[in-house]
Amino acid sequence: MSGNTNRGPRPVAVIVDGYSAGNFYPAAFAACDTDVIHVQSTPELIPTMAPPDLTAYRRNLVGTDESALAGLVRGLDPVCVIAGQESSVPLADRLSEAVGVPSNGSALSAARRDKYEMIETLRRAGVRCADQFKAGTPDAAVAWAEEHGRYPVVVKPLSSAASDGVFVCDGPDAVRAAAGTVLDTPNIFGLANTEALVQSYLKGTEYIVDTVSSDGERYVCGVWEYEKTLLPSGKNIYNRDLLADPDDNPVVARLTAYVDxxxxxxxxxxxxxxxEVIVTADGPVLVEIGTRLNGNLHAPFHDVCLGHNQAALTAQAYTRPEEFRAGYAGRTYTRKQPAVVYNTPTDLDGVVASVDETAVAEIRARESVFFAGVKFAPGSRIKPTVDLLTSSLRVFLTAPDQATLTADYEKVRVLKDAVYRVA
Structure with missing residues (x-):
């Protein structure tokens, strides 16, 4: 274990692996008069994830001895122990249970992380779900797909994130190739894929449903419609997330009932x-669910278009549960204004020689553009987009009227590839 040892008088929350959107937790808990302690579950930071800002934490605990870690965390008397990103969910479940703070517990941890166990748990509970099989070899994956008798099918890792390793396959050759790729490639967290998941293809519109719960009482804090493009390779790339309006779109109520x-x-x-839920002809069906923040969370942006953000709601749910339940339990958000998250696709392929700051400034000057993140620095390798990690920019847009938002989105589409000069 390592880390500084300065202690303070305020209560503390423990964040396990506060990567990516987890970086919004320190400010969220600070607003609830709570300090944060970081647990780094790996000796070195995971290089494929946006790293945690460790300066925002009172202390960073680094170590893999779980028993010793639980003792240290227990000594902090925390209000909660929560996962900062997907792969740390099981550890956060075990630590929170061991320490005796509010917890989802460890009994169903595997079902909240392993996508096969997730769907089988729904099946046992009588919840509508996909058909599936987990295969240790490409041949086994093909055999199940052929027996299933309906193409396309989906092949993906059992435990990953950010659309990593997900293929839509239209025949046995595609299944064999996709399963081979999954089994031969570590997941986004650097862990080996010892099995590949093969599932029935869910035809319909896909949505994000984000919630926050406190002692079993949930609040739906955002529903976003995915706009996707299926590439010839079988990769489904995500283009825009469009914020649904519960007052105008009855699908929000259907999704809410299913996610409950x-x-x-x-x-x-x-x-x-x-x-992530697809509304099929038979009704909503789960793609997957993670007990962590939406990876596209940008707290100030969500505050504008939703009036709140998932990180702040989570902090309140743990530190001020009665206040949270009084204000949010059983309810659904109101859309304050139209909003879009645009993960820009690119066909650029090479090394980034420079970033055209004029093009970046022109994007950021659009009325609807709340934030535009440039993902690749000079010297970085940029490749044609096949998943969320290989999108070239992430742009958050919101405006009081849909016409302005749409016009600015179209302008960003024109400018996106001008941002990078590629050798």
């Missing part, structure tokens, strides 16, 4: 959840 079933079946009673 999912939360109950998977024992999700505390903290954030980020669900």
């Amino acid at each position: 079933e999912v939360l109950g079946a998977l024992g999700i009673a505390w903290g954030p959840a980020h669900a």
Whole structure:
């Protein structure tokens, strides 16, 4: 274990692996008069993830001895122990349970992380779900797909994130190639894929459903419609996330009712959840759910278009549960104004020689553009987009009227590839 030892008088929350969107937790807990302690579960930071800002934490605990870690965390008398990103969910479940703070517990941890166990748990609970099989070899994956008798099918890792390693396959050759790629490639967290998941293809529109729960009482804090493009390679790339308006779109109520079933079946009673659900002809069906923040969270942006953000709601759910339940339990958000998250695709391929700051400034000057993040620095390798990690920019847009938002989105589409000069 390592880290500075300065202690303070305020209560503390423990964040396990505060990568990516987890970086919004320190400010969220500070607003609830709570300090944060960081647990780094690996000896070195995971290089594929946006790193945690460790300066925002009172202390960083680094170590892999779980028993010793639990003792240290227990000594901090925390209000909660929560996952900062997807792969740390099981550890956060075990630590929170061991320390005796509000917890989803460890009994269903595997079902909240392993996508095969997730869907089988729904099936046992009688919740509508996909058909599936986990295969240790490409041949086994093909055999199941052929027996399933309907193409396309989906092949993906059992435990990853950010659309990593997900393929839509239209025949046995595509299944064999996709399963081979999954089994031969570590997941986004650097862990080996010893099995590949093969699932029935869910035809319909896909949505994000974000929630926060406190002692089993949930609030739906955002529903976003995915706009996707299926590439010839079988990769589905995500283009825009469009914020749904519950007052105008009845699908929000259908999704909410279904996700309530999912939360109950998977024992999700505390903290954030980020669900991906496809509305099929038979009704909503879960793609997957993670008990962590939406990876596209940008707290100030969400505050404008939703009036709140998932990190702040999570902090309140743990530190001021009665206040949270009085204000949010059983309810659904109101859309304050139209909003879009645009993960820009690119066909650029090479080394970034420079970033054209004029093009970046022109994007950021658009009325609707709340924030535009440039993902590749000079010297970085940029490749044609095949998943969220290989999108070239992440742009958050919101405006009081849809016409302005749409016009600015179209302008960003024109400018996106002018940002990078590629050798």
